[in-house]
Amino acid sequence: MQSQTRRKGRSTKSAATPQAARPSQRTKGRQNARIDSTIAAFLHYLLSECHLADNTAAAYGRDLRRFAVWLGPRDPGELSLSDLSDYASWLHGQGLAPATLARHIVSLKMLFRFLQLEGQLDDNPVELLGSQRLWQRVPQVLSPAMVTRLLGAPAAEDRYWQRDRAVLELLYATGCRVSELSALPTRDLHMREGYCLCRGKGDKERIVPLGRRAIAAVAEYLDNERPELASRGPANVPWLLLTRRGRRLARETIWEMVKKYATRVGAPEDISPHTLRHSFATHLLAGGADLRQVQELLGHANIATTQIYTHVDHERLKKVHRKFHPRG
Numbered sequence: 001m002q003s004q005t006r007r008k009g010r011s012t013k014s015a016a017t018p019q020a021a022r023p024s025q026r027t028k029g030r031q032n033a034r035i036d037s038t039i040a041a042f043l044h045y046l047l048s049e050c051h052l053a054d055n056t057a058a059a060y061g062r063d064l065r066r067f068a069v070w071l072g073p074r075d076p077g078e079l080s081l082s083d084l085s086d087y088a089s090w091l092h093g094q095g096l097a098p099a100t101l102a103r104h105i106v107s108l109k110m111l112f113r114f115l116q117l118e119g120q121l122d123d124n125p126v127e128l129l130g131s132q133r134l135w136q137r138v139p140q141v142l143s144p145a146m147v148t149r150l151l152g153a154p155a156a157e158d159r160y161w162q163r164d165r166a167v168l169e170l171l172y173a174t175g176c177r178v179s180e181l182s183a184l185p186t187r188d189l190h191m192r193e194g195y196c197l198c199r200g201k202g203d204k205e206r207i208v209p210l211g212r213r214a215i216a217a218v219a220e221y222l223d224n225e226r227p228e229l230a231s232r233g234p235a236n237v238p239w240l241l242l243t244r245r246g247r248r249l250a251r252e253t254i255w256e257m258v259k260k261y262a263t264r265v266g267a268p269e270d271i272s273p274h275t276l277r278h279s280f281a282t283h284l285l286a287g288g289a290d291l292r293q294v295q296e297l298l299g300h301a302n303i304a305t306t307q308i309y310t311h312v313d314h315e316r317l318k319k320v321h322r323k324f325h326p327r328g
Contacts, residue, residue, distance in 0.1 A: 063107035136292035153261035175280035178273035200299035
């Protein structure tokens with residue numbers, strides 16, 4: 001039975017497709033403006049009432065602007081489950097990565113829940129769309145040997161190579177998200193005690209241990225390069241990682257840095273800072289760490305998110321079985 005979304009106080013009709021309904025440009029403009037206004041109100045709600053991080057709200061906004069493009073002149077309150085399934089298929093046809101596609105569905109679910117909360121909708125057929133698990137893929141993971149090569153890639157001929165090595169060591173030693181590392185203040189780094197304080201999504205704090213190699217790399221950077229970089233920027237700059245002008249090292253710059261050194265050591269082209277986070281979690285689990293402990297280190301609210309890394313190790317075991325078992 002096809003589920004329909006119902007507006008309060010009005011009957012529901014099947015939404016016409018963009019091809020069947022050809023509204024005037026004036027009508028289309030008014031309807032597009034309406035969905036834009038709805039999205040803006042939703043994002044304000046996420047920031048002001050749900051206290052989501054700016055980056056998270058911005059990601060929802062990007063996803064929903066893509067939804068607005070697909071929606072065209074239609075009213076979201078008149079979309080059926082069949083229509084919404086077509087949206088999921090349309091996203092798949094855009095060539096999006098499975099994890100990105102899953103996030104788009106989550107964004108849409110959040111928007112429709114907001115419309116229910118505001119009293120604009122009675123039913124929410126988006127909840128009946130396939131779960132995120134259907135769109136998941138096993139994350140890319142580097143071997144321990146490749147991680148060692150990558151972390152040793154910055155060399156003395158590189159400008160600020162000690163900073164770059166500290167960045168790579170911290171990404172792998174802590175499993176931090178790149179945005180967390182970029183925003184890490186020096187005061188949250190406790191070298192003597194061997195840990196740092198990470199602030200994750202929703203400004204949630206967690207303690208992450210630091211290994212001796214990460215501590216050594218950061219100590220060299222603090223002694224040799226950071227004082228010079230800090231002298232070029234504002235007084236008492238709080239951030240640990242600085243640009244050549246003494247400003248906070250942006251996550252985009254860290255992304256480019258990882259790509260640069262990955263190319264140097266022959267790592268996969270599609271590597272990113274998040275690959276080191278994936279590798280951190282997978283190597284811990286392969287070494288015998290408890291899933292709950294890894295969840296806490298990664299800052300995952302739901303252990304189901306952490307379980308994807310157990311699939312990685314299963315895939316590795318399958319490959320070993322196929323390679324060495326006589327009937328594999």
